[in-house]
Structures are given as C-alpha cells and as structure tokens.
Amino acid sequence: MGNKQTIFTDEQLDAYQDCTFFTRKEILRLHGRYHEMAPNVVPMDYTKDPDVKLPMQLIINMPELKENPFKERIVSSFSEDGEGSLSFNDFVDMFSVLSEMAPRELKAIYAFKIYDLEQTLNKLTREELTAEEITLVCEKVIEEADMDGDGKLGFADFENMISKAPDFLSTFHIRI
C-alpha cells in the first residue's frame, strides 16, 4: 500500500490476490507498469474501478513482450473486447496466467488460444521455411497430436500433447 496515495483498497488487493498468482507487492508493481505505459490515461487511483483500457499497440511494446512473436495473439486472447485492448483486470490476468505459479492446465488453455498452426510456424521460423516444408510440418503435427482422427487439433488433443511436453511449463511463462 502506497503511503502517499491509495491505489487499491485492501479488499481489492485481497481479491486480486485470490484471483491471481501474485502477491500484494506484485500487483502493485503490475499497476505501476500499467500506469507507466500511459500515465495520462491510467489513473493512480483504482479504488473506484475506473473503466480504462490500453490499446494493444502500447501493451506489445513492453520489453517482456516485445520480442515475442506471438505478442499480438497473446494480448488479444486476454482482451475482453477481443480487439486487443486490455483493461487492468485483463492485464493482471495475462501475467497471472503467464506467471510460473500458474498450473499447466490453465496455461494450456491459454496456449491453445494463442497458437494456431500455420501462423505459429511462420512466426517461429520467420518464414524461412518453404511452403512444402510448412505443409509437411503441419501434416506431421496433426498426425502426431490428433488423437481422435478428425484431422483437426482440438483442445483435447492439444492438452494431451502439451501435458507430455517436457519444457512447456518452463517456456510458457513471463517474469514480471
């Protein structure tokens, strides 16, 4: 709790702590980061739940996200309006899911939202693979992970695959 200024009420902080994997301090720091991105728009006083949203453009320029090839998708899958702007709630939510305390299942759910086949591949390899190779990889992925044989990668398939991946947990998180 700031001495000079109240950003959140105690209840709010408690609530955030219950809903996320963050401690009080971290939530305040998150707010600091959020505020810092647009000091004019984001109020310092959050006790009254102001309805403020930051556009995606600002969010993806955070150093934590800047180099991430999926930054747009990450942000848009956490945004409530689907257009990519994040309210503070969404913002906290995003980093909570990406924090290292979050369980695998939760991460898998959001990872599923973030990834899709061809785009992912192109982003990962900076479009250095030929079209043939991309097709091959996509085919292989479907072949490997598609358990029910419908030619698509459903969440069940995705989760099954992710749950066996050795380094999903260690890579799918952002420290903030």
Added chain:
Amino acid sequence: MPKHEKSTEGNDGSGDNEEGSAAENEENVKGTDKGRKRATPRTARSHGRGRARHGDEENEDDEDGTRRAGHHRHRNRRRGRAAGNEGSDSDTEAAKARKNQANQKSKEDDEEEEDGKGGKSGKGKNEKKVDKKPDKKGKKEKANKKKKDKKKSGSGSDSDSEEEPITEEELAKLKEEVEEKKKLIATLRNKPWKMKKKLSVLKEAQLFVEKFEGALGKGKGKKFYAYKVMMTKKWMKFQRDFENFKTACIPWEMKIKEIESHFGSSVASYFIFLRWMYGINMILFGLTFGLVMVPEALMGKPYGSLPRKTVPRAEEATAMNFATLWDFSGFAQYSVLFYGYYNNQRTIGWLKFRMPLSYFLVGVGTIGYSFMIVIRTMARNANDDGGGDDTSFNFSWKMFTSWDYLIGNPETADNKFASITTSFKEAIVEEQESRKEENIHLTRFLRVLANFLALCTLAGSGYLIFFVVRRSQKFALEGLENYGWWERNEVNMVMSLLGMFCPTLFDVISSLENYHPRIALRWQLGRIFALFLGNLYTFIIALMDEINLKLEEEKIVKYNMTIWEASLYNGTIPENSTAPPIQVDPADVPRGPCWETMVGQEFVRLTVSDTMTTYITILIGDFLRAVFVRFFNYCWCWDLEYGFPSYSEFDISGNVLGLIFNQGMIWMGSFYAPCLPAINVFRLHTSMYLQCWAVMCCNVPQERVFKASRSNNFYMAMLLFILFLSTLPAVYTIVSIPPSFDCGPFSGKTRMFEVISETLEHDFPSWFGKVFGYASNPGLILPFILLMVLSIYYLNATSKSYKEANLELKKKLQSQAEENKRRNKQKAQKSNEQEENPFETEPPKPKGGKQDESTPNQDNKKGQDGNESKKTGQPQEASSSQVLQHPSLAPSNHYPPQSQAGNLPPPSIAVTRPPGPRRYGMPGYPPGNPCFPGPQPGMPRGPHNYR
C-alpha cells in the same frame, strides 16, 4: 456489483433447472420463468446454494434436488434470521425477473465466448470438476440422506414454523457448503475466466463464507494458506536461482547454444564433446599436478642437487635458448615436466610423501579413471537413448513449446529464431529421410561398392604405411646420414599426404551411399579412424625402435659409468673407500640417455605441433579463405560466395578425430611427461575459444543440417577404443621394460611396478603383505577372473533380454495408440454421419429449457462449417466428441445409441436414471450452463471409456 450478482444467479437458475427433482421437472419444462416466479425463498436459496456450487457440476440425483428444496427453505429462513444485512435476499419478484432476464443474456454471452473462443476453458474446468466431484459427492449424499430422514419427520411443519432451530444436519450441510466456497476461493485463480468474472465470483463466495462462517467458527486456514503460498513462491524462486546458477556454472553453455542455434546440433555435438574432454583433462591435470608435480617441486630436492636434476655441462650453453625450450629440451627437460627429473627417494619432505609410489599410482589412476569415466558416460548415454526420449510429439512440441516467453533481448530472440528454424530443418530432414523411398537394390549395390572402395583405399594406405615404415627402419639401421631429405622424412610425408587425401576420397565415396547425413558421418568417422590407426601404428613402431636404441645406449653408458667412477676414486683417494665421496658438480656426471624422458618429450612435442597445425589450419583454411571470399567477391569474375571456393563448412569428422587422437597421445604420454595433461588443458581451452570464434565468423552451416544423436556414444566408442590402444604401449613399457638406472622415480629397480611390493613391505604390517601375496596367487586370481567373466556374461544376457522386452512394450504401446486413433476416427466418422441430420441429435427443446436452445445449435452449426484449421475446429471438436462418447456409454445408459437425445424419455427418467456421473454424456443435459457447458463434459472422460 449488481451485474455480478445477476450472472451468478443466472447460473443458479440453470443449476436448479437441471437438477430439479422429478416433481419440479414439470415446472421446469415450461422454462425458468416459472421457477423464477415460484417464490423468493427459492431464488434466495438458489442465491446461496448456487453460489456454493457455482463452479461445480450440477448433476445431483433428483431426489437430492427434492430434498434440497425443502432443506433450502429451512436455510433461507435461518438465514433471514441470522444475517441482518441481506438485501439481496429480499429482492422483489419483479427485480428478480428483470435480473434473471439480464443474466440469461449475459450467460449466453458467456457461453458463446466459452464455446467459440475457448470451449476448452469449459473443458479445463470440467476436468477439475470431475476430479473434485467424487469425494464431494460422497459427502453430499451422506448429508442428504440424513436430510431426508429429517425431512420426513418434519416436513409437515417446516413450511410455516419460522423459528425452528438449526439442526445438526443443517449445520453439517452448511459447513460443507462453506468448505466448498472456500475451496472455490482457493482454486479460483486456476480458473480460466476473465478477471471480471473471477472477481465477481470471488466476491460472492467471500460474502457467503463471511456470512456463515460466524455461525460455524472462524476460518483459520487463510493465514496459513497465505504463508504457504509465500513459502512456495520463495522456494520456487530459490529453485530458479539455483537452476540459473547451475547453468551459469556450466562453462561455455551460451557459446555452444549459440553455435547450436546456427549450425545445428551436429556441430554443437563436437563442442559438447570438446567440453567433456576438457572436463576429463582437468581432472587428469589435477591428479598429476596435485599429486606429482607440486610435491616434487615443493618438497623434493631442488634443482642442481642431483645429476638428474641438472642440465649437463655440454648443453648448458644452449639450455635457456628459446628454440631449445620450445623443443622441450634444455631446462625444460630437466624440470618437473618430465619423468627424468624425479628422484627415487622413497619419501620426500616433512610429510614423508611417498613420491615414487604416488607417481606410479597417479599414472595407473589416470588410465583407470579415464576408462571408468568413458564407460560410465557411455552407459548413461545409452540409458538416455533407451529411456525417456519420447518422440511421439516431436513436431508438435517444437511448434508449441519451443519459443521461450522469457526472451526479452533482441539478440537472444534472433538466436532463438535461428535455433528454432534449425531444429525444424533438422526434423524435416529426418522426416524426409524416413519417407524416402528408393530402389533398394541399387542402393544396396552402391553401398557395397562404396564399402569395397573404402576398404581398398584403407588396405592400400595400410600397406603403404607398413612398407614405408619397414624401409625407414632399414634406413635407420644403416644410418640416416647416407640418405637424402626424402628418405629421412619419408614416413612423415606419406602419413600427411594420406591424411590429406584419404578423407576427401572417403567423402566422395560416401556420397555414393546415400545415407542419412548422421549415418554418413559415422561411416566417415569410422573410415578416417581406421586410416589414422595407421598413423598411430607408425608412431608406436618408431617409438619402440627409439626405446630399444636408448636401452642399448644405456648399457654402454652404464659400463662407462663404472669406469668413470673407478677412475674418479682411483685418481683422488686411492685407498680410503670409507671416506665421503668427492664432490663432483652434478652437471659433470656422465648420465644415461633416460628413454622415459625421451618418450615424454616426443609426446609433448607431438601434442604441441598438432595444436599448432590445427590452429594454423583454422586460420588459413577458414579465416583467410572467408576473408578472401568475402572481399574479393566484389572484383571477381564469378560468384565466390556461391561458386567455387565458397565458405568452408565445419568439418565435424576431422575435428572429432583430431580430438580423439590427441587424447590418445595424452593417455600414452602422461606417464612419462606429467605436464602433458596441463598442456592439453591449455590446448582444449584455447581451441574452444578459437574454434567457436572460427565457426561463428567464417563457416557456413551445412547444406543439410542434421540432428546429432543425443548421446555422443559413437564418439565415446571411438574414444574408448583409442584409450584401449593407447593403454597397451604404456602398460607394456611400464611392465616389461626396465627403468633407466639414473633418472626417474623408479631408478634402481628392475621394473617400475616393484614400487608397490616395496611399499607393502615397508609401510604395511607384515600380515598385509602375506594376505596380498596369497591374493595375488594365480590360483585365486584365475577363478576370480572366471567369475567376473561369468557375471559379465550373465549381466549382458539380462540386459539384452530387458532391451528386447522394452522394445516389445514400445511396439505394443505404439500399436495400441494407433488402434486408439483408428477407433476414434471411426467413431468420429459415425458421429459425423449422425450430425448430418442435426434434428435427431439435438437435445430436445422442452427439456433443455429456454436458456439452452441457442447453444447446442450454435455448436452444431459451427461444427459443421468449422472445416478450417484448429481454431474453428474447436467447437466442433467439442460437439463431435460429445457425440463420440455415446456409443460407449450407450449400453450403460439403457438407451440405444441412435436415440441419443431425440428419444430421451420424459421426466419419468428420474426413476430409472443411471447413477450421477453418467449424466455427462447425456445429451439432454443443458449445455447452456456457463459453468458447465454441455458439449465439453464428455471430453475429458472420453478416453477413459475406451480403456
């Protein structure tokens, strides 16, 4: 705030709906409106209870519902009395209705969101719920039973007796619900909901808990929980830091990672091997340095005190010249660096350090340790290979888990992109390789031909080497002075020429074979290895000749020595033999040739020159070539970069073999030159940096980047072979050649290993020597060896059978997975067929109620046109897997599979309904519940049904 409440109540509504009792069902058929209108009590209780079970599955038994209806009325009353601040409870009907409508809408939104974007979110929830359910259910049922009894007795009065006290059952019930709420609060953060929803749910739950906790005693867990969370976090942080620290301790990790990302794992495997070698050599260096060199330098007699520790008079003039030192003669020769410097004094210094014994044991220990570590590493690698390497999701994992979200540095990101691309390329090469179909006969013929050619080359070069060595021996016997330059350097020239051209030849030959690059690398390595063995052979032969020569020389010197000594004594003090010997400057004492030092020098020189050659080759062959290609490309007639010279690729096979043979030299020579491990450590250290730099700056990746096998076991096997080969001459010299009489720690003994028996004699009690003598009796040793052989045979046999069993199991697993896949496919097809006529499969409207109409339809529709890739496939996935489940469920459900929802029995179902959990699969289940969207429930359970 009002909004939150609405949404939760909406959930309650649906929850009530589907768990409504048989009696209530009739009302429910007409929709929720009725339920809503029923009375405040009901809404109010649903307010409370619904919250409690908000995130939970709602498929309670019907009777349960009835019971609850009564029960909740109780509670409602009680609540009204207990808590004064219940504005929400006393809402008017109109307000309720409004709210419900609103929340219905909002709930539908919710559903759409969940079904459309993340049907999975629902699924994830479901899974958790499913996990949670059984125990809770058990409890609840118990509680309910009690409830029922109670109700039977008091149902008549409970509608009007307002002041009824809280019964124990109710208390238990309440407690349970509070517990549930608490659990919900605790697990809320794991729910994939939007923050807004989470916050509102949290608020509801907290209100509830607060309200009733007073009646039940304060919750004490919170503080402890917070403490626990804090500790977990701290622990995780510590673990992370420790992990980081550990990684930071691995030398050159970043360098190798960087190379791996640009050049692929095959090139990286060389560097990892190099690093491993570095580690081994560090230990060898520690042994020789700590136990031999330092004690001798500190505690042994100082330089100049003994003839063996002094530069002879004849060499004194040039002893400090750089050329001499560079050649490791002069002062270098008469220093701790070489065997000859060590004194044969049994103990040195105040520590009574047994120098000869230590020297011997270190020599033996070096070799023993190397054997042990190589074999252990090989075994561990073999384990790695056999065990956890699950490649069933190779591509998927590469695709979905390879990006590290922690990367925030542009350079690292670049590297990561490169490495991901490389790894994809590697995987693609593997895949293409496995898919390749070709003319088997042609390939076989070509391979046989290639092997034949390679064998011919090897045999030819082998004969050439043999011939040249024989010739050179003849020349040496006749005296080299009579021959010209070529004859003198014939062996070296032939060897280097062979070393230059044969690998290229093998390269050409291997292109005939059309192997996977990894296998091709192995063949290449094997062939060059065989060629280099010739190298080794000539070297050892030359060395043995030299040793024999020196031994001859030694005999003469020994004879001369006695004459010299006699003349010394005769000349000065003819009669007094007991007088102290005359002081002669140690530099003037005649001395033997000391073949051990000579051998050590040879090895050191060889190592140094080898290192120099390697570095110069790197500088000229890679760096200058790269510079030339890069800068002359501007003014050249053809494209240098893509045309003829181009940039060089990293020569894995050559480098690996260089490293291995170099190590062989170290093993052979370190007994006679204790400095050799130190030199090698230095060499490896510099070559790590130099080669890393050279690779990154002047080489280009191979055309086909291929994935190295995770274990370097092939390298290791070669290393083991070389180790064995290099041990042979070392052991031979130690065991069967008498040590020089005037230099080294073993001088004066007939064999070097006598130091052991000497120690046994002097430093151990006599019984120990006796025991040792018995133990070394061939009658004991032979049976022991036999036993060892037998046990090795037995272990080998068992490991083989385990391996086979493993393979068998793997195969079984694979076939099972395929079977599953096929079955799933069939089922999916069947379900697709069913979906063709959606009206049959759709849940009946009356049952689902108003709320539920929209979603299943949407699902089906989405499912039908969701033929794109993954994203849109999701809803369909859900719906299809819902359907997918039915065949397996059907028998237990008593419904024919076709009937699904369409023929769902009317409300009378309450009587014949199957036990609770199975209701998931039932299509009549309202999918409109946001906490528990209809289609998904089946999914997590799906696979279990088949097993």
